[in-house]
Amino acid sequence: MAISFYKMFGFPTGVGALIAKESFLAQLTRPWFAGGTVDVVQAPGTLHTMAADIHEQFEDGTINYLNLPAITDGLRFLSAYLPFxxxxxxxxxxxxxxxxxxxxxxxxxxxxxxxxxxxxxxxxxxxxxxxxxxxxxxxxxxxxxxxxxxxxxxxxxxxxxxxxxxxxxxxxxxxxxxxxxxxxxxxxxxxxxxxxxxxxxxxxxxxxxxxxxxxxxxxxxxxxxxxxxxxxxxxxxxxxxxxxxxxxxxxxxx
Incomplete structure (x- = not known):
């Protein structure tokens, strides 16, 4: 399930989440890799080992960590109104x-x-x-x-x-x-x-x-x-x- 925090409470943009069962992610095989998703890369060569944590294998590049605190505030704000x-x-x-x-x-x-x-x-x-x-x-x-x-x-x-x-x-x-x-x-x-x-x-x-x-x-x-x-x-x-x-x-x- 893909989540857009922007669509939930308006801020921040460019930050989302992917919720999935670990058993499901373990069945997926990515045909490519990018920065942050690998543990070992052979250079020169074609050998590479994906990151040990499954979720890191799907986090390309550096996440927008400067905006992450806004998610906590947004979820807290949304939860106050969620029952209504x-x-x-x-x-x-x-x-x-x-x-x-x-x-x-x-x-x-x-x-x-x-x-x-x-x-x-x-x-x-x-x-x-x-x-x-x-x-x-x-x-x-x-x-x-x-x-x-x-x-x-x-x-x-x-x-x-x-x-x-x-x-x-x-x-x-x-x-x-x-x-x-x-x-x-x-x-x-x-x-x-x-x-x-x-x-x-x-x-x-x-x-x-x-x-x-x-x-x-x-x-x-x-x-x-x-x-x-x-x-x-x-x-x-x-x-x-x-x-x-x-x-x-x-x-x-x-």
Whole structure:
């Protein structure tokens, strides 16, 4: 299990952890070595002996030890709120998903978004209960005709309103392909293919929009996302956002 402390409590960046059973690590054989992972190296020659401690065999180079004290403070800070987070975040997640799926375009009555990730399976009612799903929502925004709105447009329009939405494949192309129903198209990929060529083949930008709720998220954040989505439902508001996005692309070309 790979852990990003930055994603848990915001600081420090560049420091993570890998949790694994020693019996599992003992079965892995690395075809290369780097500084800090070996005990003996034959020079000249090809003989090398990996470090005796199994975990050291996977620690390439010098770890970011200057930031390690921040992990202790971050874990202590997070643990104080941990019992309350599932109840709080599941409530925000459920409200956001429910509200987003109810939005309709004024001109056609069609949905504004399509939620792709699994919604919460049950409503938590007390502190200490554990949620059945996480607090990350994957979705795509739709035009009045039901077509997927470009991810670059959503990113530009949301950023203009000081809303940070992640767009793209989220470091998980397999997951994105499954959510978007592109598994068969992925089989057509060939060596040297570019992202632009593949997007031309499927007819739209690749990826999804991700809304991540965490320790620092509150109802105001959720409400701002809903207001942004509601603005896309109104033809006038959507056209203004579209014009600003189009002008930005023209300016970059010039």
């Amino acid at each position: 987070l599932p109840l709080r975040l599941s409530t925000l997640t459920d409200y956001l998903i429910t509200s987003l799926t109810q939005l309709r375009h004024e001109s056609t009555g069609t949905p504004v978004v399509r939620v792709l990730s699994r919604p919460p399976t049950r409503r938590l009612k007390s502190v200490g209960e554990q949620a059945g799903t996480g607090s990350v929502i994957s979705l795509i925004f739709l035009s009045p005709s039901g077509d997927m709105l470009p991810l670059s447009f959503i990113e530009h329009a949301s950023t203009a309103q000081n809303i940070s939405l992640r767009t793209g494949c989220m470091c998980n192309p397999g997951g994105a392909a499954a959510l978007l129903g592109l598994r068969d198209d992925m089989n057509l990929l060939y060596p040297g293919v570019t992202m632009r060529k593949f997007e031309e083949h499927v007819g739209h930008e690749l990826g999804v929009v991700r809304i991540s709720l965490g320790l620092a998220s509150n109802f105001q954040d959720v409400w701002r996302v809903l207001r942004f989505a509601a603005g896309l439902a109104r033809e006038e508001g959507r056209e203004l956002m579209w014009e600003a996005w189009t002008e930005s692309k023209t300016a970059r070309v010039l």
